[in-house]
Amino acid sequence: MKWEDFKARMIMGMQRFMYGRNGVDQLTILILIASLLVLFLSGLLNVAWLKLPYYAGVILAFYRTLSRSLVKRRKENYVLVQGMSKVNSWFRVQKRIFQERKTHRHFKCPACKQRLRVPKGRGKITITCSKCGEKFSRKS
Ligand SMILES: [Zn+2]
Numbered sequence: 001m002k003w004e005d006f007k008a009r010m011i012m013g014m015q016r017f018m019y020g021r022n023g024v025d026q027l028t029i030l031i032l033i034a035s036l037l038v039l040f041l042s043g044l045l046n047v048a049w050l051k052l053p054y055y056a057g058v059i060l061a062f063y064r065t066l067s068r069s070l071v072k073r074r075k076e077n078y079v080l081v082q083g084m085s086k087v088n089s090w091f092r093v094q095k096r097i098f099q100e101r102k103t104h105r106h107f108k109c110p111a112c113k114q115r116l117r118v119p120k121g122r123g124k125i126t127i128t129c130s131k132c133g134e135k136f137s138r139k140s
Contacts, residue, residue: 021066022073027080028064031057109134 022028035057042050067073093115097106100117107116107127111134116127122140129135 020068020070022064022068022070024065025073025077026084027073027077028061030080031061031064035061105138105140107136107138110136 035054038050038057039054042048042054064073064076100106103120104117105120107118108114109116109129109132112129112132114129114131116129118125118127118138118140120140124137125140126135126137
């Protein structure tokens with residue numbers, strides 16, 4: 001058998017084996033990274049029992065990759081992806097506030113927590129919330 005045929009057969013076999021299984025998702029990658037960090041720490045601090053969470057993480061990663069309970073695994077992963085997007089959008093807002101720090105000020109509506117942007121340097125102004133209509137005054 002030629003090497004190319006062998007390789008193609010291996011790939012097809014793997015695909016057949018993984019069919020209907022969860023595969024590697026973001027949560028599994030995160031678990032593996034966390035496990036490796038723990039392993040690294042265990043070596044650094046010379047603490048042998050820290051290898052246990054590493055093994056647990058690797059086993060969990062394998063379990064999730066080979067799992068056939070797709071709905072459950074997707075739900076778990078979805079929680080992570082949602083959380084990550086919240087963290088990302090928080091950083092995006094902070095970046096924007098920083099970039100506009102000379103021209104605008106940002107306030108939160110005291111009633112509905114909507115973030116509001118007003119031009120800077122207009123003294124004390126009355127801000128009307130664009131979402132709920134609440135009026136409040138702040139120094140701009
Ligand atoms: Zn509001």
